[in-house]
Amino acid sequence: MDATTEEYLDALRKGDYLQALQWVNSLVEWYDVSEGDADTVLQLAIFELIHHGFSPEDFHHIQLLYILLYDHLPPFIEQVAYQATILCSAAIQCMVYYENDLIPFYLTTSMNHKMADNRDEILDWMQRSPVNFDVTKNNDGLSEKYKFLNQGFSRLESQAREIRRKINHVFNCQLLLQTYVEELAKYHDKDDNGFTAVRLGVINSLTHYLCDKTIMTEEVENKIASFVNKIQEMDPKDWEKLLLDKMRPKTSSDKPFVSWFFDKAAEKFQLLSVKMLNHIVPKVDATDAPSQTPQQKN
Numbered sequence: 001m002d003a004t005t006e007e008y009l010d011a012l013r014k015g016d017y018l019q020a021l022q023w024v025n026s027l028v029e030w031y032d033v034s035e036g037d038a039d040t041v042l043q044l045a046i047f048e049l050i051h052h053g054f055s056p057e058d059f060h061h062i063q064l065l066y067i068l069l070y071d072h073l074p075p076f077i078e079q080v081a082y083q084a085t086i087l088c089s090a091a092i093q094c095m096v097y098y099e100n101d102l103i104p105f106y107l108t109t110s111m112n113h114k115m116a117d118n119r120d121e122i123l124d125w126m127q128r129s130p131v132n133f134d135v136t137k138n139n140d141g142l143s144e145k146y147k148f149l150n151q152g153f154s155r156l157e158s159q160a161r162e163i164r165r166k167i168n169h170v171f172n173c174q175l176l177l178q179t180y181v182e183e184l185a186k187y188h189d190k191d192d193n194g195f196t197a198v199r200l201g202v203i204n205s206l207t208h209y210l211c212d213k214t215i216m217t218e219e220v221e222n223k224i225a226s227f228v229n230k231i232q233e234m235d236p237k238d239w240e241k242l243l244l245d246k247m248r249p250k251t252s253s254d255k256p257f258v259s260w261f262f263d264k265a266a267e268k269f270q271l272l273s274v275k276m277l278n279h280i281v282p283k284v285d286a287t288d289a290p291s292q293t294p295q296q297k298n
Contacts, residue, residue, distance in 0.1 A: 005052035012061050015163060017068065018075065018214035021083040031119045038086065043126050044119065045090035050106050054094055062091040066149050067160040075167065092149075096141035105130050166216035173224060173247050177207050180243055202230050221249045 008023035027044050028035045035041070068076050069084040076084060097103050106126060180203055184196045206227045213220050228244050236244065 005048045009049075009053060009058065013058060015061070015064075016215050017061070017065055017084075017163065018080065018167060021080060021087060024083040024086050031122075033119060035082075038082075040119075040123065041086055042089055042093075043123055045086055046093050047106070047122050047126050049090055049094050050097070050103060051108070054091065056095065056098055059091060059095055062088055063149055063152050063156055064160050064163060067153060067156055068164055071160070071164070073164065075171070076164075092142060092145045095145055096138060099141060100130075100133060100137070102130055102133065163215070167214065169216050169249060170210065170213050170220065174207070174210050176243055176247055177203055177210070180240075183239060183243075198234065199231065202227060216249060224249065 003023075003026065005023065008020050008026070011017075012020035024041065024045070025035075027033075027048065028041060031040075031044055033040050033044070065084055066088050069081060069088065072081075094103075097106060105128075108125065181200070184199060184203075187196050206223065209223055210220070224247055228247055231240060231244055
């Protein structure tokens with residue numbers, strides 16, 4: 001596993017949601033489970049969140065991710081949308097467990113903050129049934145969390161839009177740098193004063209820096225601004241000025257969210273999540289469950 005669950009949670013808390021969502025891929029690889037087996041991936045995700053520090057204070061980020069997911073705009077579509085659905089669903093279930101004082105029931109004593117690798121034991125452990133908590137109570141809790149998420153939409157809309165703008169600007173800069181290189185190639189044969197060579201050195205440096213960046217931060221913004229300033233000192237051509245202008249960080253200019261679309265998408269998400277969670281909520285009595293906690297990887 002390239003990073004730990006704690007590290008992915010740190011990315012979530014910093015607002016780097018695309019980086020945080022890579023966690024789902026890591027779980028799939030670590031536990032050797034089919035990505036299409038959403039029920040299993042979700043159970044493992046809930047187990048991981050419980051054992052690696054997810055708390056009610058983190059749910060604010062799930063609210064924002066929920067809005068980004070069901071605005072259904074790039075990059076929160078297809079594979080990323082699946083990852084976001086898993087994370088949101090797991091977090092929502094954890095919140096229901098928190099509010100019903102069930103975290104101690106699902107928290108093992110043998111984890112010691114290390115990754116377990118016995119998938120089957122973990123699944124058995126998470127399917128134990130707490131006393132006085134059944135599917136009906138769980139569904140009631142889930143419904144309340146979805147209602148809370150939907151009620152927070154108007155309050156968090158502008159914040160979610162700004163996050164999407166910061167994500168998209170990094171991706172746009174990466175694409176603009178590719179365009180820059182392609183345009184410079186047209187001057188290669190008639191370059192008699194180092195016009196392309198000097199610029200390519202600066203472009204390659206920024207391209208390398210941005211290759212693993214997924215959201216605009218102050219540091220990233222400063223790097224891009226430094227790049228723009230360097231090119232401006234080189235007496236750029238008109239077409240270069242156009243590219244540089246597009247790379248400058250700008251204030252949010254996204255189109256308003258479409259509320260009716262969000263309502264429809266949110267309904268689909270709720271149905272999908274409840275269906276997934278119903279498959280994993282307690283299926284065996286606590287008295288029948290394994291007495292041993294999931295074993296550690298040495």
